[in-house]
Every structure is written in structure tokens, then in C-alpha cells.
Amino acid sequence: MRSTIATASLLSLALFTAAPYALAANSLVFCSEASPSGFDTAQYTSATDNDAAQPLYNRLAEFEKGGTVAIPALATSWDVSADGLVYTFHLREGVKFHSNKAFTPSRNFNADDVLFTFNRMLNTEHPFRLAYPTEFPYFTGMGMDKKIHSVTKSGPMTVVFTLNSVDAAFIQNLAMSFASILSAEYAEQLMAAGKARDINQQPIGTGPYIFQRYQKDAQIRYKGNPDYWAPEQVKLDQLIFAINTDASVRLQKLRKNECQVTLHPRPADVPGLKADPQLQVIESPGYNLGYISYNVRHAPLDKLAVRQALDMAVNKQAIIDAVYQGAGQKAVNGMPPSQWSYDSSIQDAPYNPDKARELLRAAGVKEGTELTLWAMPVQRPYNPNARLMAEMLQADWAKIGIKARIVSYEWGEYLKRSKNGEHDISLIGWTGDNGDPDNWLGTLYSCAAIGGNNYSMWCDEQYDRLIKSAIASTDRELRSGLYQQAQRYLKQQVPITPIAHSTVSQPLRADVQGFKVSPFGRNDFSGVSIVD
CATH class of the missing domain: 3.90.76.10 (Dipeptide-binding Protein; Domain 1)
Incomplete structure (x- = not known):
């Protein structure tokens, strides 16, 4: 089937500059937060990469x-x-x-x-x-x-x-x-x-939009697919991803109508966005988790007592207040409460720096031991300000004698190096992909996920037996019981410290229609249009 795509003036072929885009009629600019590593989605796991490939x-x-x-x-x-x-x-x-x-x-x-x-x-x-x-x-x-x-x-x-x-x-x-x-x-x-x-880098797909070109750290351009099999989903002649790592720049461009959709506003900016009659803000409960990942292959993090000490020295509520600013819910588990099979009986260890210091001493960890703490360079739905979170953790752990040295890299490099296990401790997170508990408990913490999304490099046979038994059954009640056992065991072994589940706020221009917030954190422009 062939859809009818309105004839429009050609887009300027100039590369992205600070000036507004020369737009064709019926075009949409999405202010994205980072550059994708590529468009072969099987290679990548981040939302940035998946968003860039989604139209294709x-x-x-x-x-x-x-x-x-x-x-x-x-x-x-x-x-x-x-x-x-x-x-x-x-x-x-x-x-x-x-x-x-x-x-x-x-x-x-x-x-x-x-x-x-x-x-x-x-x-x-x-x-x-x-x-x-x-x-x-x-x-x-x-x-x-x-x-x-x-x-x-x-x-x-x-x-x-x-x-x-x-x-x-x-x-x-x-x-x-x-x-x-x-x-x-x-x-x-x-x-x-x-x-x-x-x-x-030169992708070919069957999707609603066709790849035109990509300039790293600047832009991605797509055009509407006139031969798309679901023509009602192609309502734009041109779709442009404008890449801006700075949230304030993205917000400025949205207000000036230089982009019509953006993402990850700072929590402090949301009230002002809601008050602007030219904008709309779609909010949804976060199907996400921001957490601290401990690389158990690096000493002294291979010792359970050390991970327990770091965990109980985190002033989690202070971080939620400062970083999420009212848009975060305290996390105690390895997945969000909205996920079926969530075990609500699990509790955090109490915040106790004195006890944490005792555990470190008993484990033979010397005062002033240095560990690298990796902080993401971009905002994510599950962590709006990783740098601030890292600085607060640095202060928390200094109180128990641990010197945390903050490290960061470009987003693609950050993920690559983290998957290789180069970090001691990293700030990371996850937005669910498919609505199933395995997408959390298997994808993030299993032995098979090492080298993928298991940034803790934690492999435990007892844990793996539980999640493998769960995914191999179609009995939902049985699966829930097994996943709850796995959650309790995960909490006991402390390969991660859960921090928060954030509320997702999606700002866009008031004349954008058909955009829906994905529970999986994807930005999908099929069926999206600009209405005069």
C-alpha cells in the first residue's frame, strides 16, 4: 500500500548549527539527549540507540x-x-x-x-x-x-x-x-x-521513516516512507533528531519552537513547563529504576560485608530530595512496584554510617581506600542528575573512610566500558522493555547478562536457578513465587543499591498530536502529527 505524503519544500542541506532548522512543511524536530552508537539495534541496549532506530x-x-x-x-x-x-x-x-x-x-x-x-x-x-x-x-x-x-x-x-x-x-x-x-x-x-x-551506519528497514543522514553530536534526519504498510502511521514529511546533551538547551529550543518534542526535563523545570500555554507535559508513573552497581570482580567489592557497608551508608532520602526534587519514589527492590511479582515485604537496611564503618574495619578495608565511582554524562528517566548523585555519594562514603573518585565518559563509551567491567562502582538504571519480570531479574542480574546489562558482574548459581525456573514456566502464580525468592536473594547479596523510581515527564508543543508516553521509555513518532 502507498501512503500519500504531502509535497513540501526541501529541507536545508546545511549541517546542524545553533540556528533554527529550515523546516519543510509538516516536519517535526525531536530534541534528543545523546548520540546513538549506531542503528543496528541488536548491538545496543540504551534508550538513545533504540530511539534513533525506532523510526526505521x-x-x-x-x-x-x-x-x-x-x-x-x-x-x-x-x-x-x-x-x-x-x-x-x-x-x-x-x-x-x-x-x-x-x-x-x-x-x-x-x-x-x-x-x-x-x-x-x-x-x-x-x-x-x-x-x-x-x-x-x-x-x-x-x-x-x-x-x-x-x-x-x-x-x-x-x-x-x-x-x-x-x-x-x-x-x-x-x-x-x-x-x-x-x-x-x-x-x-x-x-x-x-x-x-x-x-x-546506513540502515535499511521497513519502518515508517527512511534514514537520510547522521552527524554525530548534531542531528539525525529521516523522511516519511511513502510505501509504508501502515500508511496511517506516516503523518510527517520529515523527522529530525536534534542532539543536545544540555537539558537547559533542549528546554530553550522547545520554548522557541525550534523543537516540538523533547525529553528528560530537570524536575525543577516541570512546573514552568506546565504553566506555559504553548506547551503540554504528559506525566506517567516511572516503570524504571535508578541504582548503584557494585563490580563484584573488583576487590574489596567482592566481599559481601563491603557492599553491605556501602549500601547502608547511602543517605537515600537526601539523594531523592536533591536529585529527583519531588519526582522520585524511594526504591528498595531490583524492579519497580508496578511490575507484577514485586515483593513488597522487602525492606532497606537502615541508614547507619557507624555500622557501615564497623563492617569495613572487620573486612580489613583501610581508611582512605579509593574506589572509582562512575557518573553518567546524560540525563536518563531514572536519573535526572547523575553528577549530583555521585557527589552526594562521595560525601556519604567519605564519612565511612571510603574515597570515591568520580569518573565519567561520553555516553556510548560509558556503556561500553561499564559492560567491560572497568568501573568499581557505577550509576546506571533501567526502564523496562517488555512488561515481564524477567526483563528486570534476568536481563540485569543474571550470569548470562554479564557483558550485557549486568554491570555488577555478579553471577550466582542459586539466583540463576530461580530465574531460569521462573521463565521456563507459563504458570503465573508459580513464576511470581520464584521471582519473589529471587528478589529476596538479590537484596541479601547486595550487587546493587536501588535508589529511586522516577516520574516520567514528557514535554512537547501543544500542537503535537498522537504522541504517547511509552512505559518502556521509547520515543515513537509513528502516528504523530503537527496540527495547525
């Missing part, structure tokens, strides 16, 4: 806008075998891939594209993976490389996933960004030309 791709199933229910997308339906081990997906006919200067598709989307997308992640000897070696942290972090036995086709528009074990969250997992469907034909052309890496 589709998945077999996708989450309904603003909700947590997975609905058909590139698959129109699916069947599940009685034993829960075989999923048969029936694919959507007539879906077209994008084209660019180097690639024009010769066919529509079919089963071969699904096979390429997943077998590249599943098979370490896959030809494209050999041509472009990379890691897939979500795929392996959720253990999907172990759970999926095979991905095959039974016809040109039918794909069969056979699992080694039951995965109660399988459909939700396939609706996540890492499972975006790529073009097998484009991949073959890139390999033949010796340019396999271009799949990450």
Missing part, C-alpha cells in the same frame, strides 16, 4: 503505543504448539524495504529476512557475523542464544521458531528493539562489496 524498523510483534501488550506487526498472527516449544509466525504480505543510494530492493519482505535477522545472532559462524563481528547483548543477556534451537521457514511467508525450553516471555521479547527485522538482500549486497559494517 519493524518487528514480528510490536507493543501497542503507550502500552505493554504485544500485537501483530510484520507477523499478522502466530501459533504456539501445545508444549510451548514451537512458534509459527505467518508474515505480512506486501511489505517493502527502504532503499538508499547504494541499495534498491528487488523483492518484498519475506521469511528469508527473518531468518537472516535471527540466525545472525544465533549462529556464531554465520557468514555475515564473520564479515562483521559484533556482540548481541540483549539476545545473549536474556539467554535467547540458549533457548532458541532453530529458526527455519516452512514457506516464503512462514517462519518457525523451535525452542529448547519454554520461554513465557517469548512474544514480548520479540517485540523489543533488538529483534528489528533487517533485509537479507541488503546484507548480501554489503558482504559482496566488503562493506558489511554499513548495516550499522
Whole structure:
């Protein structure tokens, strides 16, 4: 099907400057907070990367806008075998891939594209993976490389996933960004030309918007897809991501109508935004967690008593008051209270610097021991001011004889180095991806997630047995019981200190319609328009 995209004046081809954009009619500028590392979503886990790729791709199933229910997308339906081990997906006919200067598709989307997308992640000897070696942290972090036995086709528009074990969250997992469907034909052309890496910087998808160009730390430009299979979702001629790391700059641009949507305002700015008649602020409870991650592979953090000491020396309420400024709820658990199976019986250890100092002495930790404390360089929904939080932690831990040296890097480098375990302690967080407890307890703290989102490098067999048993069952009551046991064990072992769940405030111009706040922290511009 072909959508009707209004003819508009061309965008200025000048690179981003401090001046306002020369905009085509029916265009939208999104003030983003950081530069993506690339557009091959299977490689990345941050919201910045996923947001930048969101306009370009589709998945077999996708989450309904603003909700947590997975609905058909590139698959129109699916069947599940009685034993829960075989999923048969029936694919959507007539879906077209994008084209660019180097690639024009010769066919529509079919089963071969699904096979390429997943077998590249599943098979370490896959030809494209050999041509472009990379890691897939979500795929392996959720253990999907172990759970999926095979991905095959039974016809040109039918794909069969056979699992080694039951995965109660399988459909939700396939609706996540890492499972975006790529073009097998484009991949073959890139390999033949010796340019396999271009799949990450010159992306081709089936999504509502087509990639035009990207300048790091400046802008990403997309244009409306005239051949999109759901034409009612393409309401903009041009979509621009203007990258601004400074929240005050983003706010200034929003007020001047130089961007129409932005994100992560400072809590102190929210009342003023709400009072501006030219703006609207959408608020929603945060499905998120900001926390401190202790690298248990680095001494003395390998000792439980040391982690307990650091945990009980954190003046959590003072941090919430200063950093979140009324927009944060104290966190005591490894996931938010709105997640089903949350164990409300879990309590924090009391704030007790004197006891903390005793624990450190008993563990043989000398006065003045230095540890690195990594602070994120960007605002996130779960942490609006990581630098201030780090400074407050530095002061808290100085009271018990620990010298915390604050370290920071550019956001992509920060994540890369953290996943490599270079930090002692890092400030990090998470916004849920699929509505299932495993997306917290498995994705963040399991053995399989080391090198992915397990920044504590914590691997515990007892904990892993609990979460593996839970994901292998379709009995929700049984799963809840196992996840609650896992939460209690996580709290006892202290690989993290939960700090807060924040309220999400999404500021945008009053004339923006169709934008919905995602519980997963994604900024999705399908179906979004500017109304005169």
C-alpha cells in the first residue's frame, strides 16, 4: 500500500548549527539527549540507540503505543504448539524495504529476512557475523542464544521458531528493539562489496521513516516512507533528531519552537513547563529504576560485608530530595512496584554510617581506600542528575573512610566500558522493555547478562536457578513465587543499591498530536502529527 505524503519544500542541506532548522512543511524536530552508537539495534541496549532506530524498523510483534501488550506487526498472527516449544509466525504480505543510494530492493519482505535477522545472532559462524563481528547483548543477556534451537521457514511467508525450553516471555521479547527485522538482500549486497559494517551506519528497514543522514553530536534526519504498510502511521514529511546533551538547551529550543518534542526535563523545570500555554507535559508513573552497581570482580567489592557497608551508608532520602526534587519514589527492590511479582515485604537496611564503618574495619578495608565511582554524562528517566548523585555519594562514603573518585565518559563509551567491567562502582538504571519480570531479574542480574546489562558482574548459581525456573514456566502464580525468592536473594547479596523510581515527564508543543508516553521509555513518532 502507498501512503500519500504531502509535497513540501526541501529541507536545508546545511549541517546542524545553533540556528533554527529550515523546516519543510509538516516536519517535526525531536530534541534528543545523546548520540546513538549506531542503528543496528541488536548491538545496543540504551534508550538513545533504540530511539534513533525506532523510526526505521519493524518487528514480528510490536507493543501497542503507550502500552505493554504485544500485537501483530510484520507477523499478522502466530501459533504456539501445545508444549510451548514451537512458534509459527505467518508474515505480512506486501511489505517493502527502504532503499538508499547504494541499495534498491528487488523483492518484498519475506521469511528469508527473518531468518537472516535471527540466525545472525544465533549462529556464531554465520557468514555475515564473520564479515562483521559484533556482540548481541540483549539476545545473549536474556539467554535467547540458549533457548532458541532453530529458526527455519516452512514457506516464503512462514517462519518457525523451535525452542529448547519454554520461554513465557517469548512474544514480548520479540517485540523489543533488538529483534528489528533487517533485509537479507541488503546484507548480501554489503558482504559482496566488503562493506558489511554499513548495516550499522546506513540502515535499511521497513519502518515508517527512511534514514537520510547522521552527524554525530548534531542531528539525525529521516523522511516519511511513502510505501509504508501502515500508511496511517506516516503523518510527517520529515523527522529530525536534534542532539543536545544540555537539558537547559533542549528546554530553550522547545520554548522557541525550534523543537516540538523533547525529553528528560530537570524536575525543577516541570512546573514552568506546565504553566506555559504553548506547551503540554504528559506525566506517567516511572516503570524504571535508578541504582548503584557494585563490580563484584573488583576487590574489596567482592566481599559481601563491603557492599553491605556501602549500601547502608547511602543517605537515600537526601539523594531523592536533591536529585529527583519531588519526582522520585524511594526504591528498595531490583524492579519497580508496578511490575507484577514485586515483593513488597522487602525492606532497606537502615541508614547507619557507624555500622557501615564497623563492617569495613572487620573486612580489613583501610581508611582512605579509593574506589572509582562512575557518573553518567546524560540525563536518563531514572536519573535526572547523575553528577549530583555521585557527589552526594562521595560525601556519604567519605564519612565511612571510603574515597570515591568520580569518573565519567561520553555516553556510548560509558556503556561500553561499564559492560567491560572497568568501573568499581557505577550509576546506571533501567526502564523496562517488555512488561515481564524477567526483563528486570534476568536481563540485569543474571550470569548470562554479564557483558550485557549486568554491570555488577555478579553471577550466582542459586539466583540463576530461580530465574531460569521462573521463565521456563507459563504458570503465573508459580513464576511470581520464584521471582519473589529471587528478589529476596538479590537484596541479601547486595550487587546493587536501588535508589529511586522516577516520574516520567514528557514535554512537547501543544500542537503535537498522537504522541504517547511509552512505559518502556521509547520515543515513537509513528502516528504523530503537527496540527495547525
